[in-house]
Amino acid sequence: SQTIHQWPATLVQPVGSPLSLECTVEGTSNPNLYWYRQAAGRGLQLLFYSVGIGQISSEVPQNLSASRPQDRQFILSSKKLLLSDSGFYLCASGQGTYEQYFGPGTRLTVT
Amino acid sequence: KQEVTQIPAALSVPEGENLVLNCSFTDSAIYNLQWFRQDPGKGLTSLLLIQSSQREQTSGRLNASLDKSSGRSTLYIAASQPGDSATYLCAVTVRWGKFQFGAGTQVVVTP
Numbered sequence: 001s002q003t004i005h006q007w008p009a010t011l012v013q014p015v016g017s018p019l020s021l022e023c024t025v026e027g028t029s030n031p032n033l034y035w036y037r038q039a040a041g042r043g044l045q046l047l048f049y050s051v052g053i054g055q056i057s058s059e060v061p062q063n064l065s066a067s068r069p070q071d072r073q074f075i076l077s078s079k080k081l082l083l084s085d086s087g088f089y090l091c092a093s094g095q096g097t098y099e100q101y102f103g104p105g106t107r108l109t110v111t
Numbered sequence: 112k113q114e115v116t117q118i119p120a121a122l123s124v125p126e127g128e129n130l131v132l133n134c135s136f137t138d139s140a141i142y143n144l145q146w147f148r149q150d151p152g153k154g155l156t157s158l159l160l161i162q163s164s165q166r167e168q169t170s171g172r173l174n175a176s177l178d179k180s181s182g183r184s185t186l187y188i189a190a191s192q193p194g195d196s197a198t199y200l201c202a203v204t205v206r207w208g209k210f211q212f213g214a215g216t217q218v219v220v221t222p
Binding site: 090098104 | 115143145147152153154155156157160200202208209210212213214215
């Protein structure tokens with residue numbers, strides 16, 4: 001099975017500062033990669049997904065961007081954080097219509 | 112647009128009782144359905160994946176059923192234990208590589 005690594009585990013950043021969250025995947029090749037955000041007591045909101053290197057699709061307009069510089073590396077970024085960017089960010093990996101695997105998540109607090 | 116609903120939002124049962132968790136979806140055109148467990152502040156752990164052609168999947172004390180025509184899935188956890196306390200989420204694969212999640216059911220098993 002796959003293993004998803006995310007870092008950092010927690011992050012506290014001031015409004016207006018930049019952001020970079022990293023996700024790496026082991027145990028597979030050519031995966032679909034996903035960034036989700038989870039607000040307290042709510043379901044997962046898909047932010048970005050990627051089917052290959054350099055191929056990024058955005059699901060919602062927002063202050064964030066994503067990049068996939070390598071097959072098993074997915075990065076979530078922002079140039080200037082907003083208070084509303086606070087949340088729990090999850091990276092996931094999957095193959096087509098099959099099982100999804102999730103990383104441990106990053107708790108982001110924007111102050 | 113596919114909508115996934117999980118009712119109830121929260122559930123508390125005494126240890127030893129069987130747990131019954133419900134998931135409903137509005138569009139029966141799904142590839143599969145996946146059940147996850149999420150502990151507080153952690154990522155999602157896959158429990159069971161049911162393909163659209165299957166009616167149920169079993170793993171240990173867990174059994175998940177799928178009725179595509181009625182848009183429902185049920186997760187049964189037999190003889191619940193305090194360690195089963197967590198939030199349980201279901202997700203349907205709506206098309207290749209795309210998943211729609213429910214908001215989850217928070218379960219507390221009291222000793």
